[in-house]
Amino acid sequence: MNVLFVYSIFKLGRRGKMLHAFDLIQLGISYLSSYLIKNGHRTELVVLNRMTGKKNERLLSEAIRRFNPRVVAFTAVSTEYEFVCGMAAFIRKNFPEIFLIIGGAHVSLNPDGALGHFDALCIGEGEEPLLELIKQLEAGAEPSGIRNLWIRRGTEIEKNPTRPFRQNLDELAFPDRDMWQQWVGEYPVTRYSLLLGRGCPFECTYCSNHSLKRLATGTYTRHRSVDNIIEEISGMARRHPSLREFYLEVETIAVHMDWALELCQKLSDLNISLPHPLSYGTNIRITPAQDMAPLFRAFRQANFRFVNIGLESGSSRVRSGLLGRNYDNEDVIRTVALAREHGLKVAFFNLMGIPGETPEDFRQTVDLNRRCQPDWTWNSIFYPYPGTKLHALCLDKNLIRNDSTPDMERRISVLNLPGFPKDKIERGYVWFEYMVYKGHRPLHSLLAGALRKQLGMYVFAARSFLSRKYHCL
16 A cells, blocks of 8 residues: 655755755654555655645645555644644545544644544554554455544544553664655765654653653653664665764663663774764763763763753753753753763753743853853753643643744744743843853854844744645634
8 A cells, every 4th residue: 555654844954855954854754654664565755844835735736646645644743733734634625535644742642633634643653553554444444443543433533542652662674764865955864863762761841751651551761672773773874875973862861871881882893894983972861860971981982972961941940840850050060071071072952931930040041051161052942832741831820822823833932921021032042152152152153143043033934924824724
């Protein structure tokens, strides 16, 4: 059977392509595709972008007429959901024989009312449910009894229970990255992302993991075996001689220290066998009682180039009381210093406009960044994603503005914060790097960066306005 996957974004890449680089592809879709291919089915991908207006309908129509899919499978984060609904309505009107299914974190956590434009939705992991659905459709049966799926049948909805989380991730085929080739502007490929596992043991209030782990039974935080990971990396290195770096995606690599150290040793051994050694980056979480020195030594041996640290806020009050992240600023400073002793670059993720945050809390974030001088930062304005604890808090306290839009997710403030108004939050976002690096980096570069951010917000606002007519009503 032919299955067409649809992915949507709201940012254009280079050379007119939808995505800038291969480390930005959505690996969930890639795993679903490889799983179906392994079981004898054919897949293709369409990447859509609200910025391109009616072009999205043309892309869908051309792909459907050429590929003739029996199933079109969507995924959507909260901020893309309305647009995806509009695209599903377009297919329903023009190609009514196609079966439409949607999955992803948003509909998994907010399934009620989500079947208006779809025949089914998937709650949680989708490989086995999607394959089972296809088998039933191939047999000419009306889909029914498929765990993880809610299935629309006229005005009725069949709500099936979820199946346990898949425990052995090594059983999955490596993700299908070829399906993204025509949609990515990067050439030749120099950097890939690679999933080390699924799930997260922590319960940060701004993240959906605390809700996703309750969707099914079984262990939620799972890691692939080291040998399985090395097999994928070595295969991709042989296939792409231009490849130089992998970003190893995992919520925190230090949860299972023995596993992480074994991985580093085998990455080091692999580099010895390659004509050009690969470098790596990953994410770590600050943990007060954990000695990171052995891991950072292993990182250096394995040629890790950088680590990302989710600082989020420089205010201990905000981190522990609002975000569920319990460590103090000295823990952060000590970890950064240790990473640099072992030759690692350090990046911070910073979050601003958090419900309950004050200008003084934000100043502490700037101060801690100034003290640590991360090599680069990833900065976002808080967005209340449905299904998270902080989204529930925002609703309870009536903090979400009536005129808020998801179109500029994490670039504008959608909250009414007492004492920390929208204009101050957005000003902090624009001038953050200037405040952090002033006196440490060239002034003209910092001013240019602030100007690019400000202009980018204006451009996104204009494109957002023009794209809204394509949202479902």
